Amino acid sequence: MLNVHLLPHTHNDVGWVKTVDQYYYGGKHSVGVAPDTHPGPPTPSEPWTAEWRQCLAWAPVWRRVRLALLVPECPTLVSTVRNELHHGAVQYILDSVISALRAEPSRRFVYVEMAFFSRWWHQQTNATQQTGSERLSPLIPFANGGWVMNDEAATHYGAIVDQMTLGLRFLRDTFGDDGRPRVAWHIDPFGHSREQASLFAQMGFDGIFLGRVDYQDKELRKIKRELELVWRASASLQPPTADLFTGVLPNVYDPPRYLCWDRLCDDKPVVDNPNSPEHSSKELVDYFLNLATTQHRSYRTKHTVMTMGGDFYYENADMWFKNLDKLIRLVNAQQQAKGSRVHVLYSTPACYLWELNKANLTWTTSSHTPMAPTSSGPATSPAGRPSSAMSASTRSLNLCTAPQVCKQLEALAGPAANVGPYGSGDSAPLDKAMAVLQNHQAVSGTSSQQVVDDYARQLAAGWRPCKVLLSNALARLSGSQEAFSICPELNISVCPLSQTSARFQVAIYNPLARKVDRMVRLPVSAGAFLVKDPSGHAVPSDVLLLPQPEGQKPSPELLFSASVPALGFSIYSVAVVSQQKHQGHFPRCIPQKPRPGVIIRNKYIQATFNPKTGFLMQIEDLEKQLVLPVSQSFFWYDASTPHIQDHQLSEAYILSTDGMQLPVNSSAQIHLLKTPLVQEVHQNFSAWCSQVVRLYRGQCHLELEWTVGPIPEDQWRGTTIQSTLEFTSRYPPSPRASPGTEWGVPLTGGISQVLGAGTGSPPHPHTHPAPQDGKKQLTVLTDRSQGGSSLQDGSLELMVHCRLLLDDNRGLGEPLLEEGSGSWVRGRHLVLLDAVGKVAAGHRLLAEKEALSPQVVLAPGGGTPQQPGHARRTQFSGLRRELPPSVHLLTLARWGPDKLLLRLEHQFARGEDSGCNLSSPVTLNLQNLFSTFTITHLQETTLAANQPRASTSRLKWTPDTGPVPTPKVPPLDLATITLQPMEIRTFVASVQWKEDAWTPRDAPLQA
């Protein structure tokens, strides 16, 4: 007997072609002609635009290259759906589904996205909520349950954990443990990373179902009946901690052909009246029986599953359920009357998984990244190219560090952060906006321009109460009320306060659990400045005059090195010493003719430039005496002009590289700038492509700050600009320069892949380990998610910009013009050189610093003390002692009126750092660790904090590598919290804030 589990579901993108609100309410995507009395389009110059424009320009991860997996079997599906999709209206979907479920108790439905469900829930009446919370959870077995269905490649793992926590918390608060999803449901993300699987396992999920996998991989798995397997997602964590049962769905997440009863489909209804000319049930039942039997051949148990849903389906659930009811009745009647061997039922992912588990089979185990995306079909990627040759680096936006800073300060300052002299502050709106951004159509860069704009609006709206919170908290912790000012455009040297004031304060907040030293760089008016540290001592500073386009005034930048304690802040004061008078002595950029000997260096690193081309030529680690010849330059692809028949256009989902690759320039004009604090080579490749290669004093890495755009009209044909690093020692003849040569960059997603494939380390997705040259290894850290590849040994390409004129016909429906704020991009690549085996200590800690770089807050100074008579505190640490370098404070956030959420992470993998012993287990004492509160009680939970760890019980599977024992939960002692390599431990801490926490005690006072 074959049991067919029907899974009615809807897939609701939290923003894609339409915005989140448009999808929720069913608003229009396109702006039509509106009458005078009718609401028109939103005015283009919303206040948020200016403030966040640069922040977004700074984060061009959106709409950067991703390779989507699309289903070769249904080439027309997406384009068919596309025109109709614009209606998608989640409010009606949920109304309709709930009503249909209540009408007939045997029906089931899978719902996933809490960003939508929670909104709908809060709009229901109390009565509906009360009856609903009792009855809904068994009917809607929520799957996944995150705020969104996150992307797995462009996201930061911390943001994944946060967004899952947000969604699962809503479910727990609303439906109790009954509402807890047992199964993860990542049916649409364009490839699947091992780290995501590891996180889901640590969240307590019993298994995951996937939609999109490589089409060749899937065919092979079908034959081998390995579409269902156990994924061993970590080499560090003790199995089965990171083992996750994984099922690949038979038809992505679509219904079988001819069995789609949605307004978005056009299939025949089930008509069982034999007298009707529309009578269809006999043929449909025959078809279904045949289909089920065929599908069953690719799976191992006597159960098989059919996904009965799709993008924004079930706006009229009655259509679906009415036809499914009939189909079920008719198929099962066939079984009873004519002895067919097929039984069909409404089911849930968890129920299907339960049946798989009961089958008691031994399952294939994979410890690699089996579900990495490569390609949707032969047209978009050459067959046979080894997937190990591909790499992708991606990172969540983790925008401007702000969300973590906001949550930490809310935890450290307690209720005073929420209600204070600046008004009502709240970290939740930004947290939600950030969660929305993790959606697989958001951070991945595959949403439409208006949706990108709306994400910016959401961030801006979330940032407002966050800024209030930040000011309240700083006032509380520093004991002084100031006119705090945050400059979101600091990265492009715009900051009104520092540029117009003769004296000002710079508060620098460090969200890491260790002290950091950081170069602070601020645009200023011309002049000489005196910078004092929190103790009032002068610190060295430079004013740089940077090269500007012809005719523009030089723009001075003040540079000084700041030191900030763990989880705390330092306040530096800046004052003009003498306006204009020292101008002659300021370091200026000196144009350099290419000649031997253009070199920048500090104590650790020396970079040499090619005298002919002006390109980087060699990097040398002076301490370790490592030398690596390397060339770096910019290329562009003609990526959307169809040179070739049946050419697949590049766009949001597809990177097609069968166009030509050409250098932006064969040489760069260079300027040289040297000061005691920094040495810079400014490279000018073209009017719209430049780069600063920089060495700060005391830094162990080389910084490449590139600026690309706007790409001019005449080169608009469809360009993908890449920055490439190639090692001369292995310089191969580049096949890319030959016009018409096909080569693919199937950028695999998967945050764990970058370093994870070999080491199983936690994801630091902005590190690009370049191929190792004997005993040396070059590592490139990016400051955001970027497409990348290493198709030839010794070469690495990173995508920095693209502008494409044509849609790729994969559903988005608009080209990637990147006009306006997206037209130019500035980013940084940090390059480290080290001996093999010693790289981890360097790049992991550097990556941590980059991901959670300090938040700079300015103030004019002279604020009033909060408590008369008390002096202002100019330096503060939330920790009484720093955490060891292997431990990352992943989360410190409010969890309730007197509760905090705390996540501690061992950020090194097993065996990763042999030299400094950073891969060893580490034990912490949480007693008296924090300076502003006392932990009165600690409960350990699963990773998403929605169930106590002690009571967690996952389904047990037998891998083909042999049975694994159930891991024991270590006893919880506040004084001895041990972290194994790669382990993240999550705690809900009951706390008591110390009322005297802000009273200056051991911190230096400023006059």
Added chain:
Amino acid sequence: MLNVHLLPHTHNDVGWVKTVDQYYYGGKHSVGVAPDTHPGPPTPSEPWTAEWRQCLAWAPVWRRVRLALLVPECPTLVSTVRNELHHGAVQYILDSVISALRAEPSRRFVYVEMAFFSRWWHQQTNATQQTGSERLSPLIPFANGGWVMNDEAATHYGAIVDQMTLGLRFLRDTFGDDGRPRVAWHIDPFGHSREQASLFAQMGFDGIFLGRVDYQDKELRKIKRELELVWRASASLQPPTADLFTGVLPNVYDPPRYLCWDRLCDDKPVVDNPNSPEHSSKELVDYFLNLATTQHRSYRTKHTVMTMGGDFYYENADMWFKNLDKLIRLVNAQQQAKGSRVHVLYSTPACYLWELNKANLTWTTSSHTPMAPTSSGPATSPAGRPSSAMSASTRSLNLCTAPQVCKQLEALAGPAANVGPYGSGDSAPLDKAMAVLQNHQAVSGTSSQQVVDDYARQLAAGWRPCKVLLSNALARLSGSQEAFSICPELNISVCPLSQTSARFQVAIYNPLARKVDRMVRLPVSAGAFLVKDPSGHAVPSDVLLLPQPEGQKPSPELLFSASVPALGFSIYSVAVVSQQKHQGHFPRCIPQKPRPGVIIRNKYIQATFNPKTGFLMQIEDLEKQLVLPVSQSFFWYDASTPHIQDHQLSEAYILSTDGMQLPVNSSAQIHLLKTPLVQEVHQNFSAWCSQVVRLYRGQCHLELEWTVGPIPEDQWRGTTIQSTLEFTSRYPPSPRASPGTEWGVPLTGGISQVLGAGTGSPPHPHTHPAPQDGKKQLTVLTDRSQGGSSLQDGSLELMVHCRLLLDDNRGLGEPLLEEGSGSWVRGRHLVLLDAVGKVAAGHRLLAEKEALSPQVVLAPGGGTPQQPGHARRTQFSGLRRELPPSVHLLTLARWGPDKLLLRLEHQFARGEDSGCNLSSPVTLNLQNLFSTFTITHLQETTLAANQPRASTSRLKWTPDTGPVPTPKVPPLDLATITLQPMEIRTFVASVQWKEDAWTPRDAPLQA
């Protein structure tokens, strides 16, 4: 204070672009490519096709010319809706609406079409039905309540009454008197006849709401605030019997612009969350207030109405009601908070009408046909052309007399008709199929070809149990069991039994309440025949050899005159006397060179033909010595080629006559045929256009039997073939022959218009009274609904065929190719000449005979007697005495196990027949009237038989012609039933069938 009544509703065409079943289930219109395992398209050669093909060809009323009223304000509406409309799925609409109504008790919804609702109702569970029947009727105030929303022009009034009776009976049986619609709702028919209004008044409706009226008329009424009025729909019936309050809806039946929340619309949802970027409620409320105030200016009371629905809207009712709920709340909050003067509410047509009635105003009264359609806009009809110049003749299919014969025999033979030797017989399926045909998109000819085919299928399916019933009843009433055979293709001289048998029986059933004499014409094999009447006496007969195309054998036809008693049958026997031997003596067609003296004549009429052209030249009434010169020929319009800029193409909804009009030929070849029983002139205009002008012995009218088609490819450009009659005495220079001259034939519908406008007579829509020439009047009776016009005094045009290549873009979406069975058409025009004032007696009685012509049933003879020893009865009458000529037996049908429905109609208008006194009131005695049953009790009801006449109470209105007294219900006495001119009285009779009814007693016996 202004009250805005929102009327949520859906308009569900009972067949249009899709078939009835496709609309009900939501099936597809277009036939897609189906996989092997999937149901494919229906096989084209369904058994019904052959049988009904000729029947449909005989009834080319379908898809004949109609002029639609479309809304000039919304030119894009129809075409927008069109592409989406194909989904329309009534099963989901009703599920969805009922669910939405139950969720929120303040909501209301109007439902109309019982063909759909009853089907849905029968598919509900008993539990749903039980709770539903208590609760639904207050929520869904059914409007109209007919089986369909019938056409008002192409329908026969008897068929209208039948279909309304069917629908209203379902409502009464299901919901009791609570379910009775108070308001008629004809929002889509393409023009409105006075007779329809009269019928609705007599059915007890309190008022009617209309959607489509002439755009100029509407503008005028807006200014004069006469969109609401009292329609005095009969000049014969005592007011207010036929007075009907009539309201013209403000926006046809569509929602106001920007306020449509259906999947078929694209309007913004109401979003009242001010923080959402989709926030729209403020603008929408402002817009709504402005709209309501503006609209109100065209109406007289402090109430106004908005139709919130459309074609197949509300498939997802939640979308509508959720947004309407919000709109109502917000608008009314505005009223309370800011003192706006607009109050909005969910309402019903009856509730709105009730408020109009309570306003206690004096209303404009119209006794003309104020809602006759003329045009949708200036493009389709020249402005200023007097509407009195237009006429249209239309008639329901009333297909092959069969439905009435079937119902009468079911009533006369009693239960023996239903269960008998031939199986189970039933009149209901054909009754329902006929009701479906009355739909305004069906009989009007505006449905798609596949829908026309499906209507044929429904008729065929209905005809099967009807044939069984007919055989059972004939066996019962004749006392003999025969192999009865009905030849549906008799009209094209195909009948296997008569063509192959040497002897056979001809049973002729007469559904009229008076004896008829009828020429019977049967195709036979060659030979001489002896025909005997029911008494066994030989009657005169001819065998005609009719002209055939070159190379085909002559096709002999047997002709004899039969006499059939009232509501009964006569059985004639036919036997070959001698095969072939008399062939030389048979009358043959003799080709005639045009020469003076081609004349046909009988005792009453003489027709003379033009010696040059072969066209009819003169008609003479020999008895009355009336002579009328007349010319008749065929013309064609180039109707769909755009000669002119912005040309409106002709098609299903539009007749555009700005193309050229050209004669099919300037002369006709003629053949002459004369026998004792008939004289015929066969005119051949072209290979595809011919006509027989015929005079039977003893007939007072001339018969023109025309045959047109298939229209050959090379003249395919888009042709509308007209038969025109022009009186030479007034022959004007025809403006139509000038190319490019614009002239319009805005064919007004309105069954009562043809004769009704002047006389208020009951509708006999197949009579065409031509303009009167002094004291003479020529009348043309058509055998089906046809487009017609009399644009010039003395001329009359009737459309006989059209074939159009392009769609008119009014929603149907396909051209009028009329391939297959519709490619050729044969029809008859009966021409009467009489003195003015004496026409009515002639054409009304002739029309009655044509509408209910006898049903011919053949049998081989030699059947077994039903009761051994009893002889067969060869003649039978259901009436013991004939009814007087002014009384028409409109309905005799089963109404329950021992009940019959009886409708008696006075078929002359007041003062119509001064000569013979046929317009006088007439009194009948129903006691012992029927021969097979006794009436034991009689209850009079309203016209649709859904409420007792005595308890009927309609709203009272004050017309501006002065108050009218409430008419008294006459006491009911079986022996003295008096009918006033034009009156129809409806009775439910309890009856007892006589067991000995079939025993031969006073009928002649045959050996």
